[in-house]
Amino acid sequence: xxxxxxxxxxxxxxxxxxxxxxxxxxxxxxxxxxxxxxxxxxxxxxxxxxxxxxxxxxxxxxxxxxxxxxxxxxxxxxxxxxxxxxxxxxxxxxxxxxxxxxxxxxxxxxxxxxxxxxxxxxxxxxxxxxxxxxxxxxxxxxxxxxxxxxxxxxxxxxxxxxxxxxxxxxxxxxxxxxxxxxxxxxxxxxxxxxxxxxxxxxxxxxxxxxxxxxxxxxxxxxxxxxxxxxxxxxxxxxxxxxxxxxxxxxxxxxxxxxxxxxxxxxxxxxxxxxxxxxxxxxxxxxxxxxxxxxxxxxxxxxxxxxxxxxxxxxxxxxxxxxxxxxxxxxxxxxxxxxxxxxxxxxxxxxxxxxxxxxxxxxxxxxxxxxxxxxxxxxxxxxxxxxxxxxxxxxxxxxxxxxxxxxxxxxxxxxxxxxxxxxxxx
Amino acid sequence: xxxxxxxxxxxxxxxxxxxxxxxxxxxxxxxxxxxxxxxxxxxxxxxxxxxxxxxxxxxxxxxxxxxxxxxxxxxxxxxxxxxxxxxxxxxxxxxxxxxxxxxxxxxxxxxxxxxxxxxxxxxxxxxxxxxxxxxxxxxxxxxxxxxxxxxxxxxxxxxxxxxxxxxxxxxxxxxxxxxxxxxxxxxxxxxxxxxxxxxxxxxxxxxxxxxxxxxxxxxxxxxxxxxxxxxxxxxxxxxxxxxxxxxxxxxxxxxxxxxxxxxxxxxxxxxxxxxxxxxxxxxx
Ligand SMILES: Nc1ncnc2c1ncn2[C@@H]1O[C@H](COP(=O)(O)OP(=O)(O)OP(=O)(O)O)[C@@H](O)[C@H]1O
Ligand SMILES: [Mg+2]
Numbered sequence: 042x043x044x045x046x047x048x049x050x051x052x053x054x055x056x057x058x059x060x061x062x063x064x065x066x067x068x069x070x071x072x073x074x075x076x077x078x079x080x081x082x083x084x085x086x087x088x089x090x091x092x093x094x095x096x097x098x099x100x101x102x103x104x105x106x107x108x109x110x111x112x113x114x115x116x117x118x119x120x121x122x123x124x125x126x127x128x129x130x131x132x133x134x135x136x137x138x139x140x141x142x143x144x145x146x147x148x149x150x151x152x153x154x155x156x157x158x159x160x161x162x163x164x165x166x167x168x169x170x171x172x173x174x175x176x177x178x179x180x181x182x183x184x185x186x187x188x189x190x191x192x193x194x195x196x197x198x199x200x201x202x203x204x205x206x207x208x209x210x211x212x213x214x215x216x217x218x219x220x221x222x223x224x225x226x227x228x229x230x231x232x233x234x235x236x237x238x239x240x241x242x243x244x245x246x247x248x249x250x251x252x253x254x255x256x257x258x259x260x261x262x263x264x265x266x267x268x269x270x271x272x273x274x275x276x277x278x279x280x281x282x283x284x285x286x287x288x289x290x291x292x293x294x295x296x297x298x299x300x301x302x303x304x305x306x307x308x309x310x311x312x313x314x315x316x317x318x319x320x321x322x323x324x325x326x327x328x329x330x331x332x333x334x335x336x337x338x339x340x341x342x343x344x345x346x347x348x349x350x351x352x353x354x355x356x357x358x359x360x361x362x363x364x365x366x367x368x369x370x371x372x373x374x375x376x377x378x379x380x381x382x383x384x385x386x387x388x389x390x391x392x393x394x395x396x397x398x399x400x401x402x403x404x405x406x407x408x409x410x411x412x413x414x415x416x417x418x419x420x421x422x423x424x425x426x427x428x429x430x431x432x433x434x435x436x437x438x439x440x441x442x443x444x445x446x447x448x449x450x451x452x453x454x455x456x457x458x459x460x461x462x463x464x465x466x
Numbered sequence: 467x468x469x470x471x472x473x474x475x476x477x478x479x480x481x482x483x484x485x486x487x488x489x490x491x492x493x494x495x496x497x498x499x500x501x502x503x504x505x506x507x508x509x510x511x512x513x514x515x516x517x518x519x520x521x522x523x524x525x526x527x528x529x530x531x532x533x534x535x536x537x538x539x540x541x542x543x544x545x546x547x548x549x550x551x552x553x554x555x556x557x558x559x560x561x562x563x564x565x566x567x568x569x570x571x572x573x574x575x576x577x578x579x580x581x582x583x584x585x586x587x588x589x590x591x592x593x594x595x596x597x598x599x600x601x602x603x604x605x606x607x608x609x610x611x612x613x614x615x616x617x618x619x620x621x622x623x624x625x626x627x628x629x630x631x632x633x634x635x636x637x638x639x640x641x642x643x644x645x646x647x648x649x650x651x652x653x654x655x656x657x658x659x660x661x662x663x664x665x666x667x668x669x670x671x672x673x674x675x676x677x678x679x680x681x682x683x684x685x686x687x688x689x690x691x692x693x694x695x696x697x698x699x700x701x702x703x704x705x706x707x708x709x710x711x712x713x714x715x716x717x718x719x720x721x722x723x724x725x726x727x728x729x730x731x732x733x734x735x736x737x738x739x740x741x742x743x744x745x746x747x748x749x750x
Pocket of ligand 1: 477480482500501502503504505506507508509549658
């Protein structure tokens with residue numbers, strides 16, 4: 042063990058002495074974190090469409106019609122999910138608003154004269170601006186519904202005959218009779234207006250009926266708000282880049298040991314190939330863990346990044362480093378010389394990082410690319426880092442990316458270690 | 467004791483080492499003398515277990531043990547200074563020594579003692595902290611040698627340790643090698659400089675194209691294969707050269723004929739031994 046540690050310590054020592062290695066593992070990722078963090082902090086953030094969660098407990102054709110209308114409204118991205126999940130999302134700050142259509146909503150929408158349709162809105166109070174906007178869109182949609190109803194004599198007639206039956210069942214009075222006369226006439230309101238030549242000038246009829254929708258709002262305090270700032274994203278990316286820089290540098294180090302002849306000395310010393318592999322792995326793990334931890338520590342202390350879970354952050358750091366140490370071993374086999382190792386390392390890392398969201402965030406990519414991104418270890422690394430830094434993953438949610446990372450790491454390390462050339466020439 | 471027992475090694479069609487046998491004793495500097503491509507480095511690589519012989523065996527044997535050079539145990543007792551400098555250039559000289567010492571299981575004060583001793587041995591104490599990439603060629607050579615002995619091995623293999631070194635540093639290295647011999651180590655020293663072999667080595671194996679041409683002490687080799695020496699005399703008629711095994715007798719003879727103003731005797735050396743054995747000069 043002492044020998045393995047000695048070899049690993051030597052490798053780390055050399056990595057930080059090596060200007061190019063230092064550049065790619067420390068300086069470049071740090072510059073990226075600061076540059077992109079500052080750049081996106083300057084731009085107005087927030088996607089054009091506000092994501093809202095919607096739960097349809099009514100499940101009638103009317104409620105479905107309403108949902109469709111919301112979906113078409115500009116400014117909202119409606120996602121229908123189970124209520125429990127939706128509440129959880131609001132609590133985590135991943136969705137600002139949850140809209141629930143309670144049973145009876147559809148009936149009220151089709152016949153708003155007796156009961157005003159009602160929706161429940163659950164909002165994170167810090168997102169009041171978003172909530173206000175969603176409120177506006179909901180009212181607009183309900184208003185449009187009402188307008189449709191009023192201009193459709195068949196639907197209006199259906200609603201009125203339903204209401205007539207109700208009024209007829211009441212004890213006779215002059216008020217009741219007036220009401221029935223009104224209901225009788227009301228489907229003809231729009232045609233009467235047309236007959237008088239007023240047309241669209243009245244701007245619709247909802248003025249008769251008060252607000253078209255009642256919104257009952259409750260607040261749910263989000264436990265974890267979204268990314269505290271743009272540095273939360275850029276530091277996660279920087280941590281990915283330090284892993285890439287470290288793994289490429291270490292993959293070169295075996296080739297360098299061969300070309301400088303020190304591999305010969307190592308092989309002549311009383312250490313086994315297993316020791317050497319373990320030392321390379323340990324050095325890579327130690328160095329990347331150190332640099333990625335240092336980066337996020339800097340992010341936390343200087344750039345106000347607030348990880349949502351420190352234990353999960355530690356887990357993510359560890360799994361990311363394990364993955365890239367495996368990749369390092371595989372790279373050092375593919376590239377026999379230091380130039381080849383560097384060339385292949387960067388040649389593979391750059392496209393895979395781009396694909397995995399290391400440069401442009403994944404959600405900006407088309408669907409098929411996002412699916413293709415699953416083959417990129419960089420995607421899983423970012424997912425784990427971001428999960429702990431700002432996405433507020435639970436341990437369960439963290440298990441998938443971490444398992445993928447460890448699996449990639451172990452497989453790549455084993456394949457690499459098996460095929461490594463131990464000759465000195 | 468390092469033993470080569472009818473060892474051969476080929477690379478493709480090329481027989482780099484061909485049926486080589488010898489034994490190295492404690493307290494001797496054993497020379498492998500041969501021109502470029504003779505197979506010296508190949509032999510060294512087999513001695514340290516980096517290469518496996520195709521035929522024959524390499525052993526590291528004693529009354530107590532008989533080991534294959536590939537045994538990890540064996541590696542504690544051998545130290546190699548490779549022909550091309552093999553050091554970590556980005557770190558200091560002392561750190562190089564410390565690292566390889568640790569690899570050989572040294573630690574704590576034992577390690578530090580050895581580091582100090584080896585820095586002193588290589589005359590690098592003043593520059594122990596300086597990174598190796600800033601060392602001169604001679605300093606690197608000396609460190610390359612010092613790293614080979616950090617763990618105080620029984621057998622030290624030096625593969626052309628004076629390549630690219632100025633005469634002063636070269637003398638320093640000779641002294642170090644003699645120190646090792648005096649400390650009772652077995653030293654294997656490869657070179658293509660016959661002066662080095664002649665000055666340093668107790669016994670010399672002359673190899674050419676992988677084959678052992680002769681193996682003995684330097685005087686014995688010269689006695690057996692050196693042939694006559696040359697007596698160079700200058701008289702009033704000019705300079706003349708006379709092959710002779712009895713320079714005094716020849717000189718007396720010449721002086722009887724005419725007055726000799728000046729004379730010089732050139733005894734046979736390893737160069738002539740090599741020439742006589744192979745029909746070719748050692749240096750081309
Ligand atoms: N790995 C190898 N593959 C193929 N041929 C090799 C290999 N190593 C050595 N040789 C060949 O074997 C022969 C002996 O080489 P070796 O390096 O042992 O010579 P040497 O005596 O050390 O020479 P020098 O004084 O130049 O160092 C040479 O012809 C060389 O080209
Ligand atoms: Mg050689």
